[in-house]
Amino acid sequence: MPESTQRVNYASNDKQSIGRRYQESHPTYRNQYQRDRDRIIHSAAFRRLEYKTQVFVNHEGDLFRTRLTHSLEVAQIARSVARELQLHEDLTEAIALAHDLGHTPFGHAGQTALNNCMQDSGGFEHNIQSLRVIDKLEQKYAEFDGLNLMFETREGVLKHCSKFNAGNLGDVGQRFLHKKQASLEAQLTDFSDEIAYNNHDIDDGIRYGLISINDLLKIELFRKQYDVVNKQYPGLDEKKLIHEIIRRMINVMVVDLIDTSRQNIANARLDSIEDIRNQAQRLMAFSEQMNAKKHELKQFLRKNLYQHYRVHRMSKKAADVIEALFNAFINDLKILPTEALQHCQTLKEKHGDAGITRGISDYIAGMTDRYAIVEYERIFNPRQLSFVNLHP
Ligand code: MG
Numbered sequence: 001m002p003e004s005t006q007r008v009n010y011a012s013n014d015k016q017s018i019g020r021r022y023q024e025s026h027p028t029y030r031n032q033y034q035r036d037r038d039r040i041i042h043s044a045a046f047r048r049l050e051y052k053t054q055v056f057v058n059h060e061g062d063l064f065r066t067r068l069t070h071s072l073e074v075a076q077i078a079r080s081v082a083r084e085l086q087l088h089e090d091l092t093e094a095i096a097l098a099h100d101l102g103h104t105p106f107g108h109a110g111q112t113a114l115n116n117c118m119q120d121s122g123g124f125e126h127n128i129q130s131l132r133v134i135d136k137l138e139q140k141y142a143e144f145d146g147l148n149l150m151f152e153t154r155e156g157v158l159k160h161c162s163k164f165n166a167g168n169l170g171d172v173g174q175r176f177l178h179k180k181q182a183s184l185e186a187q188l189t190d191f192s193d194e195i196a197y198n199n200h201d202i203d204d205g206i207r208y209g210l211i212s213i214n215d216l217l218k219i220e221l222f223r224k225q226y227d228v229v230n231k232q233y234p235g236l237d238e239k240k241l242i243h244e245i246i247r248r249m250i251n252v253m254v255v256d257l258i259d260t261s262r263q264n265i266a267n268a269r270l271d272s273i274e275d276i277r278n279q280a281q282r283l284m285a286f287s288e289q290m291n292a293k294k295h296e297l298k299q300f301l302r303k304n305l306y307q308h309y310r311v312h313r314m315s316k317k318a319a320d321v322i323e324a325l326f327n328a329f330i331n332d333l334k335i336l337p338t339e340a341l342q343h344c345q346t347l348k349e350k351h352g353d354a355g356i357t358r359g360i361s362d363y364i365a366g367m368t369d370r371y372a373i374v375e376y377e378r379i380f381n382p383r384q385l386s387f388v389n390l391h392p
Helices: 032-041 044-051 067-084 089-098 107-117 126-137 151-157 170-177 184-207 220-232 238-268 273-277 288-306 309-331 338-351 353-365 369-380
Strands: none
Touching: 032 089, 032 151, 044 067, 044 126, 044 369, 067 089, 067 184, 067 238, 089 151, 089 184, 107 309, 107 353, 126 151, 126 353, 151 170, 151 184, 184 238, 184 288, 220 238, 220 288, 238 288, 309 353, 309 369, 338 353
């Protein structure tokens, strides 16, 4: 039986795990977290990430990040951190690849719109939806719904959660009720997510012409690396310049995360995984100086990129599509495709009318950007009033 690769006693370990919700035999040549990672990669939800928006709608250009390439970048950063801190790389990779599986089409605009639609039915939250995808919605295995992943992978996917929702989520909800921490692998993946999107959004934002190098020079994290690159390679062409700056920014943030967290871990004198869970605060952390610089960068991106009128127009249209689809389905369930309708009816048997709205929410959340747009066209565009167009 393959051994887990961790080398410190506070790294997650499949032998000490609570394990899976449904008992299964141990894989022959993999550890349990490798199996989780492989199940995630083979899931339908993972393939859909290719056509879901990160910030820019998927069809706007082939070079922009999608949820899929974002998830790969997160996994790449997270694995480097895990290896250096001697934590479980396979678990880290599994969490990173699964962390965005529950995202709606059209990024945060889509999530906000769906949450508004679901206000009277428990709301919509993408972390909880990611858990729902891996626990329930994937239909691949004969003996259970979902992917039946290990406890540590599932808790890593559920990054945040309100106390109210935590009460309904069983074992992975407990830590929010009892103020316990998640594994270090889960913590570091969360930070890696932030490092990935802060940096690739700069790259995408420049490519899209929404922000410029000149604007970014106001930001310390960027300016410092700009000066380093400019001094070493004066007159470098802009494409290379941007990449040389961003790769250094990622490196500075990763190194800060590793150094600060390593110090925190040493100070805490950990002896077991339980010691991590019982800490008052997360041990993975950026330094205070890095937190301040990161805050400055995030403020900049919020104001100049995420709230840019061109992004806002896209978000507005995306929200209209989600809302229109939701209302159309609620008003007439018979326009739902057969499989989605069956899903709603199954949920209705268990949860009454709330089951129907949750089923519609699952259907919409699972859509890719382009599927949502096509579905909207099929339902609302009178020029598509032909049997061929109405039935894909
Ligand atoms: Mg993410």
